[in-house]
Amino acid sequence: MTSNPRPVVAFLSHSAARSGAELFVARVTAASTRIEPVVILGEHGPLEQVLASAGVRYEVVALDDAVRDHSAGSGSGALRKAVSTVRTTRHLGRTLRRLHVAVVTTHSAKAHVYGGLAGRLAGIPVVAHAHDVVGSAGSSRANTALLRTTLALLPQTVIANSRTTARSLGRLVRRVTVIGCPTVVPDAVPPRADTEPTIGMVGRLTPWKGQDVVLRAFAAARAAGLDPSTRLRLVGAAHFGDDEAFERRLHGLAAELGIADIVDFRGHQRDVVAEIAACDVVVHASTRPEPFGQVVLEAMALGRPVIAADAGGPAEVVTDGHDGLLVPPGDVEALAFALVRLAADREARTRLAENGRQTVTRYALPHVVGQVEDVLLAAVR
Known part of the structure; x- marks a missing residue:
């Protein structure tokens, strides 16, 4: 059997919404030429239609409710979330091996955790792609500490979408590459001629x-x-x-x-x-x-x-x-x-x-x- 000249790269996000990071994944995977991308989502949602329309292969490894639950922060809730994360990680690991994935790249806070664990346990290199400022207003100290520790320990390297995002990752994250988000540069749209500015x-x-x-x-x-x-x-x-x-x-x-x-x-x-x-x-x-x-x-x-x-x-x-x-x-x-x-x-x-x-x-x-x-x-x- 001949090997595929293009390595299979799994792009992970817990969300299937049409939001910034997810649309980034859709644009990049649709335009990739040197890798064979497969998107793995943690839920069903509108992004599936975007990926299908672009001809991007994707699968859904559905997360348990406990992993989605933002309120399960302590006590029995935290234990339930931990058990659920382990279950998701094992399921995802089997999927990665079945797809012969060469690299895992994670694109959301939850995916950095369960995707990073699954990749490491499967012996597959992990690249975390940070799209959000870590520790921004509204983030709890516990979640910020968990995410910074995760990004320091699990991925082989981290991509940040700006220097601002890179600085927010914390001092323990050593290998960071800053790559901005893509945009399509069309022909210039002529200035408007309407009377109302x-x-x-x-x-x-x-x-x-x-x-x-x-x-x-x-x-x-x-x-x-x-x-x-x-x-x-x-x-x-x-x-x-x-x-x-x-x-x-x-x-x-x-x-x-x-x-x-x-x-x-x-x-x-x-x-x-x-x-x-x-x-x-x-x-x-x-x-x-x-x-x-x-x-x-x-x-x-x-x-x-x-x-x-x-x-x-x-x-x-x-x-x-x-x-x-x-x-x-x-x-x-x-x-x-x-x-x-x-x-x-x-x-x-x-x-x-x-x-x-x-x-x-x-x-x-x-x-x-x-x-x-x-x-x-x-x-x-």
């Missing part, structure tokens, strides 16, 4: 994304001379219960600021490209460091000038005044000033947009896929 923001409606900051800055910019016909376009939806309360507060804030009639709450939209193309300027306003900030790159790729919070991944991509503008996170006054400045300066908008398109070529899909494959193939060797 539009400022846009794309992202989940949740407090740390800063939609409230944008609403306040937009109102302040209008008071400071922004064209009164300018509209604000908020694309995104609430995902969880707390987010829904925040969404209601945003509608109330728009009314309180007297701008409800010129703010378009677009909700969740699948065609993000069309939403960005409908804007003249795109704003990113997260109040805590983003691990990467995919929307910033997507806007730059489409030839839209961006204003981003000066923290995390976006601050590593954008050079202030060259290919975008950076403002301090949560600073309403600074964001309002940047909005007025760009609105009044067509030449600056054009220059930032052109330079932004040059910047994103570093993150073009084939380039990023090649970098990821280099790390995975090195792990095989």
Whole structure:
């Protein structure tokens, strides 16, 4: 029997949602040329359709409820989760051997744990791919410590999507390669010719994304001379219960600021490209460091000038005044000033947009896929 010239690489995620890390896996596996990818999900979900449409092979090794349960943190709950993790690890190990996997790469916090264990116990090299800042607000100390210990002990090496994410992994993680997320660089979309200028923001409606900051800055910019016909376009939806309360507060804030009639709450939209193309300027306003900030790159790729919070991944991509503008996170006054400045300066908008398109070529899909494959193939060797 002849051996396959391309090593089989298993991409693991506990989630099958259409979210950032999972869509990264779908894009990279669909574009891979030097490896034979197989995606192994911990649940059934929308990502299956994305993978099938792209012709990517996948399997589901369903997690027990105890592994999915975020509340099982101590006592009998923790014991039940530990037993369930062992069971999942054994099942996954058998799947990896059956598929003749040469490298395991994990893409979510839970997958780093059970996937890392399964790979090590099966004698298969493990590469952890960190997509989120470890220890960010809302993370418990216990979970942060567990994840940092896992990333220090189980994988052969770690890929981080930004220097910000890499720094959050902790001092025990020694071998880290920073590789950004891929984006498609299409032909530039011509500037809009509509009479109503539009400022846009794309992202989940949740407090740390800063939609409230944008609403306040937009109102302040209008008071400071922004064209009164300018509209604000908020694309995104609430995902969880707390987010829904925040969404209601945003509608109330728009009314309180007297701008409800010129703010378009677009909700969740699948065609993000069309939403960005409908804007003249795109704003990113997260109040805590983003691990990467995919929307910033997507806007730059489409030839839209961006204003981003000066923290995390976006601050590593954008050079202030060259290919975008950076403002301090949560600073309403600074964001309002940047909005007025760009609105009044067509030449600056054009220059930032052109330079932004040059910047994103570093993150073009084939380039990023090649970098990821280099790390995975090195792990095989």
